[in-house]
Every structure is written in structure tokens, then in C-alpha cells.
Amino acid sequence: MNTYTAIVTTHADKLNDSGLFKTASDLASLLDNPLFAYPKGKQVDRYSLQCVAKIREQIYHNLCALFTESSLPLPPLEQEFYTSLLALKNEEKDVAEARRIKEHVNNEVNGSRSPDLLICQAIAVMLEAFPECTGQWGSVSKKNLVAKLNSILVPLGCKPVRPDYGSYKKNKGRTMKAPNSTRIMVVDDSVEEIAKTLRALAGWEKVTLIPFHYRRTVSEKKLNLDSQMRQTALEILEQKPHVVLMDEGLIDFDGSELIPVIQALTEKPPLFVANTGGSDDKQRRVGAFPNCNKGEKLAPVAQAIEALE
Numbered sequence: 620m621n622t623y624t625a626i627v628t629t630h631a632d633k634l635n636d637s638g639l640f641k642t643a644s645d646l647a648s649l650l651d652n653p654l655f656a657y658p659k660g661k662q663v664d665r666y667s668l669q670c671v672a673k674i675r676e677q678i679y680h681n682l683c684a685l686f687t688e689s690s691l692p693l694p695p696l697e698q699e700f701y702t703s704l705l706a707l708k709n710e711e712k713d714v715a716e717a718r719r720i721k722e723h724v725n726n727e728v729n730g731s732r733s734p735d736l737l738i739c740q741a742i743a744v745m746l747e748a749f750p751e752c753t754g755q756w757g758s759v760s761k762k763n764l765v766a767k768l769n770s771i772l773v774p775l776g777c778k779p780v781r782p783d784y785g786s787y788k789k790n791k792g793r794t795m796k797a798p799n800s801t802r803i804m805v806v807d808d809s810v811e812e813i814a815k816t817l818r819a820l821a822g823w824e825k826v827t828l829i830p831f832h833y834r835r836t837v838s839e840k841k842l843n844l845d846s847q848m849r850q851t852a853l854e855i856l857e858q859k860p861h862v863v864l865m866d867e868g869l870i871d872f873d874g875s876e877l878i879p880v881i882q883a884l885t886e887k888p889p890l891f892v893a894n895t896g897g898s899d900d901k902q903r904r905v906g907a908f909p910n911c912n913k914g915e916k917l918a919p920v921a922q923a924i925e926a927l928e
Contacts, residue, residue, distance in 0.1 A: 623647035623682065623694065630691050637689040642822030646682040649817055650675060654810060654830050657699055665703070672703040674814045681818060684787035696779045701766035706749070717750035801924055804829040804860035805894065806877075808870045812913050816864060816894060819914030826924075829858055833869045844872055852881040860889045862923045864911060865902060867895035875901035882906075890923045 627634065627647040634640035649655060655674055658667050675697065683693050724743040728736045748767055749759050769779040803826055807813045813830045820828055833851060855863065863881075865874035874895070882888040882905075891907040893899035899910035908919040908926075 623650040626694055627682075630686070630689070633689045633691055634685065637685070639685045639689060639822075641824060643682060643685045645821035645823075645828055646678055646685070646818070648828070649678050649814065649821075649830075650682070652830065654832055655814060668699065669703045670811065672697070672699045674811055676700045678814060678818060680782055680784070681787065681821070683781070684784040687784040693781070696769065696773060696781070698773065701769040701773075701779075704763055704766035705770060710750075713750040717746045721747050799825060800827060801825055801862065801927065802827045802829055802858070802860045803862045803864065803920070803924075804831050804855065804858060804889070805864045806831045806833060806855065806869075806874070807866040807894070808833045808868075809866075812866065816911070816914035819917060820920070829860060831855060831858070833866075835871060848872055848877055848880045849884075851877060852884055855881060856885055861927055862892060862920065863889045864892045864894035864920065865907065867893070867897060867899075867902065873901060875905050875907075878902065878905045878907060890926060892919050892923050 624644065624647045627640070627643045630643075631640055634643050655671065655678070657671050657675075658664070679694070679697065679700075686693050721743040724739050728740050731737075745759070745764075749763065765780050773779050803820065803823075805813050805816045805820075805828070807816070810832055813832060817828050817830060820826065831854075835847070865878060867874045869877065874893070878891050891902065891905075893902040893907045893910040894913060895902070895910055896913060899907065903909065908923045909916075911917060911919045
């Protein structure tokens with residue numbers, strides 16, 4: 620199977636003509652990055668699969684919007700986008716109840732062409748497709764309906780239901796006053812927040828994007844915050860970032876505590892930008908640029924890049 624990077628490279632000429640090649644390359648790199656890969660194994664947690672599918676789907680549709688603008692064929696839809704939203708197994712009583720409702724409605728419609736009765740019949744068919752929603756806690760969203768449609772359409776060789784890519788915001792390449800190659804790292808304990816920030820930065824010229832997922836490497840009982848922060852700082856520096864977008868709450872310690880540890884370990888530390896959903900006061904006090912708020916405010920990142928020597 621082709622990687623997304625290989626697919627983008629194949630269409631480099633058209634994407635360059637549209638000014639979208641760098642953005643498409645960055646998004647493809649995220650989809651190919653192991654951090655955002657689907658969990659594997661026989662005992663895969665369904666919730667974990669749904670979380671990864673949600674992250675990948677957002678990146679994927681951003682990429683497809685670029686392909687649409689460049690009049691390129693779209694990459695195949697990942698089946699996990701819809702299979703992760705379908706019920707694993709329906710209770711027999713829910714299936715029986717859905718069938719009972721459908722039979723009742725069909726008897727009442729009895730060949731009528733009344734628009735209102737036909738709507739009732741369509742709803743009954745939907746209930747049969749989603750028997751789980753007849754249960755006590757049942758509910759069906761638009762995403763569930765689209766997932767059901769695509770689970771039928773795709774295996775039949777039909778085109779899947781997709782978003783309106785014309786309404787998607789597209790990141791055009793942004794030229795920065797920076798060294799030839801600027802490495803921007805996003806440090807967070809949430810994979811979803813890392814992906815959100817990196818999607819916002821996709822397309823910046825002369826910039827390489829690096830995700831860094833903070834995870835506790837020892838058991839909580841053996842946790843030594845000083846050694847854990849030092850180990851994390853060394854792992855960050857090992858990847859040689861020029862600018863680090865730092866989350867504040869990192870499970871075990873704050874980003875504002877980690878920044879001084881990183882600064883003390885090297886003569887030329889990276890520049891830091893606060894990247895938190897809360898206040899940036901603590902990070903500002905240790906020298907960080909203002910908050911970019913998970914990629915929603917990119918001006919501080921641009922300021923940090925321009926401040927590089």
C-alpha cells in the first residue's frame with residue numbers, strides 16, 4: 620500500500636502549481652507518522668480505535684481538500700473512519716424490537732404514497748439498520764448514519780459520502796524569515812492536541828514539524844519528578860528542535876517546570892512558545908513567547924521563528 624507521502628509526491632507538479640505541495644506534504648507526513656497509526660492487536664480497545672480514527676480523519680479530509688482544489692483523484696477512504704462507528708454486536712432484543720417497529724409501520728403505510736407516511740417508513744428502515752438505538756441508551760448521530768452509508772457503498776465499489784471539501788480552509792505555504800531549515804516541535808501529553816496544532820502549522824515554508832508525545836516512562840510509585848523531567852528534556856533535545864511549542868499540564872509536571880530544565884542542559888536551547896488551553900503566565904515568566912492556544916493563534920510561533928539567529 621502506498622504511503623500518503625508517496626501519493627503526494629506522485630502529484631507534486633499539480634500541487635506545486637496550486638501552491639499546496641508543502642501543506643499536502645506536511646499532512647501526508649502526519650498520516651504516515653507512527654504516533655497517529657491505528658492500534659494493532661487482537662484486543663484493540665474500541666474507544667482507542669475511535670480516537671485515532673477521529674484524529675486521522677481530520678487530517679485526511681484536510682489533505683483531500685487540497686487534492687480537490689488541485690483537481691486530483693482522492694486517496695481511498697480509510698475503512699476505520701466508518702467501521703469504528705458501527706456497533707460491534709446488536710442485542711437480539713433490540714433487533715427484534717426494530718423489526719417489530721418496521722413491520723408495524725409497513726402495515727400502516729400499506730402502499731400509500733403519502734409523503735409523511737413514506738418518511739415514517741424511511742425512519743423504520745433506519746431503525747432496522749441501527750437496532751442498537753431502540754435500546755435504553757440508544758442514539759444515532761449524523762456520523763453514525765454516514766458511517767453506515769459508507770460501510771455499504773464502499774464494498775459495492777461506489778463512491779463514499781465525503782464532506783464538502785470546497786468549504787475547507789486550506790493552509791497555503793507561509794514564507795518565514797528563518798534559517799533554511801527550522802525544526803518546530805509540539806510537546807503535549809495528548810495525541811489529539813498534537814495533531815490539532817500540527818495541522819494548523821502544515822504548509823509553513825522551511826519548517827519541519829516534529830510531534831513529541833509525553834508519556835510517563837515509569838510506574839507512578841517509582842516516579843521521580845526530577846529524573847523524569849531530565850529524561851524528557853534530553854529526549855526533546857535529542858531531536859534538535861529550534862522552536863518548541865510547550866503544553867503546560869503534562870500529567871506529572873508543568874511545561875513551565877520543564878522549560879528551565881531544558882535550558883540548563885544546553886548552551887543554545889530552543890525558543891519556547893506556550894501552547895496551552897489555559898493561562899500562559901507561568902511559561903512567559905521562564906521566557907516563552909505568548910500562547911498559541913493549540914494552534915489557534917499562530918502569531919507567537921512566527922515571532923519565535925523570526926527571533927532565531
